[in-house]
Amino acid sequence: MLLVVLEHERGELVEAACEALTFGRVLAAKMGEDLEAALIGSDDDALVAAAGEYGAETVHTCTHDVLSDYGPDAYGAVVAQMVESLSPEAVLACGSDRGNEIMAQAAARLGSPFVANCKDVTPGDAWSMTRVQWGGSLLEDTAIDADVALLSCGLHTVAAEPGGAQNADAEEFEAALDESHAITIVKDRVVQEAGVTLPTAPVVVGGGRGVGSEDGFAQLEALAELLGGRVGCSRAVTNLGWRPHSDQVGQTGTRIAPEVYIASGISGAIQHWVGAMASKHILAINTDREANMVVKADWAVIADLHEVIPAITEEVKRRRG
Numbered sequence: 001m002l003l004v005v006l007e008h009e010r011g012e013l014v015e016a017a018c019e020a021l022t023f024g025r026v027l028a029a030k031m032g033e034d035l036e037a038a039l040i041g042s043d044d045d046a047l048v049a050a051a052g053e054y055g056a057e058t059v060h061t062c063t064h065d066v067l068s069d070y071g072p073d074a075y076g077a078v079v080a081q082m083v084e085s086l087s088p089e090a091v092l093a094c095g096s097d098r099g100n101e102i103m104a105q106a107a108a109r110l111g112s113p114f115v116a117n118c119k120d121v122t123p124g125d126a127w128s129m130t131r132v133q134w135g136g137s138l139l140e141d142t143a144i145d146a147d148v149a150l151l152s153c154g155l156h157t158v159a160a161e162p163g164g165a166q167n168a169d170a171e172e173f174e175a176a177l178d179e180s181h182a183i184t185i186v187k188d189r190v191v192q193e194a195g196v197t198l199p200t201a202p203v204v205v206g207g208g209r210g211v212g213s214e215d216g217f218a219q220l221e222a223l224a225e226l227l228g229g230r231v232g233c234s235r236a237v238t239n240l241g242w243r244p245h246s247d248q249v250g251q252t253g254t255r256i257a258p259e260v261y262i263a264s265g266i267s268g269a270i271q272h273w274v275g276a277m278a279s280k281h282i283l284a285i286n287t288d289r290e291a292n293m294v295v296k297a298d299w300a301v302i303a304d305l306h307e308v309i310p311a312i313t314e315e316v317k318r319r320r321g
Helices: 015-031 045-053 072-086 097-110 215-226 235-239 270-276 292-296 305-319
Strands: 002-005 035-040 058-062 090-095 114-122 127-133 138-144 149-154 169-172 203-207 230-233 260-264 281-286 299-302
Touching: 002 015, 002 072, 002 097, 015 035, 015 090, 015 097, 015 114, 015 149, 035 045, 035 072, 045 058, 058 072, 072 090, 072 097, 090 097, 090 114, 097 114, 097 149, 114 138, 127 149, 203 215, 215 230, 215 305, 260 305, 270 292, 281 292, 281 305
Parallel strands: 002 035, 002 090, 035 058, 058 169, 090 149, 114 149, 203 230, 203 260, 260 281, 281 299
Antiparallel strands: 114 127, 127 138
């Protein structure tokens, strides 16, 4: 059995959980094993059903007073106890900050190796995998020989897609927890930003040094607002003080996975590409047809962004009447 650890937030599976289940379906097929899931801190029927839509046959739910909200120690302890009780061949989470934190906790408690941010996994007596290092600029081939393979798939390594739909069965799991497991736990939440955020935006309009100035981003803001998206930028832009670091897309900024990334005036250095490469489609606007972003893009417009961006904006407005 392959056990997938599910991340959830306020009654919904987060995208990372759906990515883990998508990755897990392929891995479970390679293993010839069932795909099952661990839902910690909730037994919500809607979450169980959602996991079933992504192929989970059984969802092991665990609720407890200590699990009132997310806590890495408690979640890691539950995963470790599930491994000891359910004897899965492997446990998989998505390589988000939370997913890797949970798996590291579980691995420490089990005294087992943990391989994070896998891009490809081959099961066997000795498991082999390729994993992402240095923010995507390095791929490492490695292998483990352990009683249970503890893994995470790289964030945005796969696009979350429903498949193998099941009417998932919910099975309650009783974990042995006490207050010592609540040494770190979420106690309160403050909404800092309303609406679409850069990591979740369906459309990102990015600008680089080619935008020319801080004021030049006004036309990008207008297009992003029209498309229900957000504005991103390159590191060069933040270094120049034109945009805040929170808008930076890249290895040292935010990783995005929009339906469309409009990269305007961005050369596409490897650090920026690492943050943008999970975009489903990329439109590059640049006067340099040899720019890395232009070469890697699905579509490219070789022209001045100050002419192209306003033209796109006006055409969208015209089509919407």
